[in-house]
Amino acid sequence: MKTKIIxxxxxxxxxxxxxxxxTSPLTEMEQIAFAPNTQTDSLLLYADGELMFERYENxxxxxxxxxxxxxxxxxxxxxxxxxxxxxxxxxKKSICDYLPAAKEFNHCDIRTTDFLSWSSGLYWNxxxxxxxxxxxxxxxxxxxxxxxxxxxxxxxxxxxxxxxxKKVWNYSTGDSTFLMGIAKAVVPKAEEQTFPWKYLFDPLxxxxxFGQDQLGTFGxxxxxxxxxxxxxxxxxxxxxxxxxxxxxxxSEEWVDYTNSRPETFDFLDSxxxxxxxxxxxxxxNPKIAQAKKIPDSLIANGHWGQYLVIIPSLKMVxxxxxxxxxxxxxxxxxxxxxxAVRAVEQKQGGK
Amino acid sequence: MKFIxxxxxxxxxxxxxxxxxxxxxxxxxxxxxxxxxxxxCLYVMKMNQDYCVNYSKIDPPIFTVVIDAANxxxxxxxxxxxxxxxxxxxxxxxxGCRIQND
Numbered sequence: 200m201k202t203k204i205i206x207x208x209x210x211x212x213x214x215x216x217x218x219x220x221x222t223s224p225l226t227e228m229e230q231i232a233f234a235p236n237t238q239t240d241s242l243l244l245y246a247d248g249e250l251m252f253e254r255y256e257n258x259x260x261x262x263x264x265x266x267x268x269x270x271x272x273x274x275x276x277x278x279x280x281x282x283x284x285x286x287x288x289x290x291k292k293s294i295c296d297y298l299p300a301a302k303e304f305n306h307c308d309i310r311t312t313d314f315l316s317w318s319s320g321l322y323w324n325x326x327x328x329x330x331x332x333x334x335x336x337x338x339x340x341x342x343x344x345x346x347x348x349x350x351x352x353x354x355x356x357x358x359x360x361x362x363x364x365k366k367v368w369n370y371s372t373g374d375s376t377f378l379m380g381i382a383k384a385v386v387p388k389a390e391e392q393t394f395p396w397k398y399l400f401d402p403l404x405x406x407x408x409f410g411q412d413q414l415g416t417f418g419x420x421x422x423x424x425x426x427x428x429x430x431x432x433x434x435x436x437x438x439x440x441x442x443x444x445x446x447x448x449x450s451e452e453w454v455d456y457t458n459s460r461p462e463t464f465d466f467l468d469s470x471x472x473x474x475x476x477x478x479x480x481x482x483x484n485p486k487i488a489q490a491k492k493i494p495d496s497l498i499a500n501g502h503w504g505q506y507l508v509i510i511p512s513l514k515m516v517x518x519x520x521x522x523x524x525x526x527x528x529x530x531x532x533x534x535x536x537x538x539a540v541r542a543v544e545q546k547q548g549g550k
Numbered sequence: 551m552k553f554i555x556x557x558x559x560x561x562x563x564x565x566x567x568x569x570x571x572x573x574x575x576x577x578x579x580x581x582x583x584x585x586x587x588x589x590x591c592l593y594v595m596k597m598n599q600d601y602c603v604n605y606s607k608i609d610p611p612i613f614t615v616v617i618d619a620a621n622x623x624x625x626x627x628x629x630x631x632x633x634x635x636x637x638x639x640x641x642x643x644x645x646g647c648r649i650q651n652d
Contacts, residue, residue, distance in 0.1 A: 258601060262596075340583075345579050359570070406643075410586075
């Protein structure tokens with residue numbers, strides 16, 4: 200009888216432990232991110248530089264690189280930050296100071312900071328997925344697989360400024376790709392093929408594949424392949440405000456610049472923007488973030504569900520890679536971040 | 551009246567001039583997409599053939615894929631059409647696959 204009671208009490212503890220496990224924020228995060236048919240390939244959560252959660256699916260392991268798509272834009276901005284720290288360029292100067300060809304196309308009023316802010320003012324049609332649209336007139340399609348493949352930098356320069364020189368915010372894979380054209384122009388010839396590794400990837404000890412156009416200019420808008428753990432290191436670099444193992448990669452001013460809103464991004468009250476633009480990065484729409492109690496975030500966001508989420512105040516990094524092309528239901532990024540934040544707060548003692 | 555027409559036509563000419571007219575036809579865009587993404591999926595991401603052929607699919611499903619594993623290259627054409635296939639070939643770990651020029 201006594202044994203039975205003890206067993207009964209023990210089983211009660213076991214059940215309550217199970218219930219507690221099922222309702223922990225970390226478990227809830229996993230259930231949301233890996234809900235049936237979500238096509239999440241990997242999810243990693245770090246706090247204070249420590250791995251708290253890691254899971255791979257759909258045939259991926261920690262050793263597979265994953266296509267980063269537009270997360271490449273944010274990584275390219277980090278490369279520009281490193282080149283600025285090395286005094287190779289000034290983002291406030293005209294692009295004509297670095298690319299004489301820009302003069303021929305009357306684009307001397309545009310600066311590197313405008314490209315970093317998706318605000319070059321150059322004509323751009325970012326549409327590409329709608330099978331009913333005129334896919335031949337998609338600027339992205341032509342940049343990556345058509346007229347632009349020979350020389351992406353010159354391809355960008357051939358685009359007009361329809362707003363008569365006025366800088367307007369227009370999310371553009373072309374603007375981000377052009378950054379690597381500027382980078383190639385400002386580094387010594389011997390570094391043209393190596394600068395992303397020399398100034399960013401090698402110091403972080405990460406192995407990255409970076410596709411190029413036919414001239415050898417890196418595809419800064421979309422062509423990076425990276426392992427999720429390596430992508431998380433780029434996130435950590437922002438938490439460490441540009442310092443890595445005692446070596447400065449970019450300045451603290453660069454981190455603050457990245458984390459600022461382009462003055463051209465004036466969709467602040469629009470419900471159609473769940474994310475707001477930073478400089479080649481994103482943040483959660485503050486109204487949504489406030490409602491979900493998510494602190495200030497810096498997010499790299501790529502096609503078909505690639506995300507690098509940095510929450511500096513919690514020293515938190517979240518990586519989600521996936522393949523949303525076959526699913527009707529979007530991966531719920533906000534709910535995943537919300538649960539991740541709760542899990543990190545719990546770990547850090549309810550800060 | 552003539553004056554208004556001139557103004558109108560110059561305005562519309564200006565508007566047309568603002569939008570570039572791209573030249574590469576859809577067949578080339580689609581076969582290059584199919585070839586390069588299958589190639590990078592196989593030799594950079596190191597996923598299997600079924601996964602990669604599905605990953606790089608395009609609507610409508612008329613763009614074919616032929617994998618040459620020995621040469622780490624992928625060619626793509628259009629089923630039922632005698633066009634010259636586009637070939638993407640793995641170059642190296644740093645830059646991945648590249649479209650081969652003629």
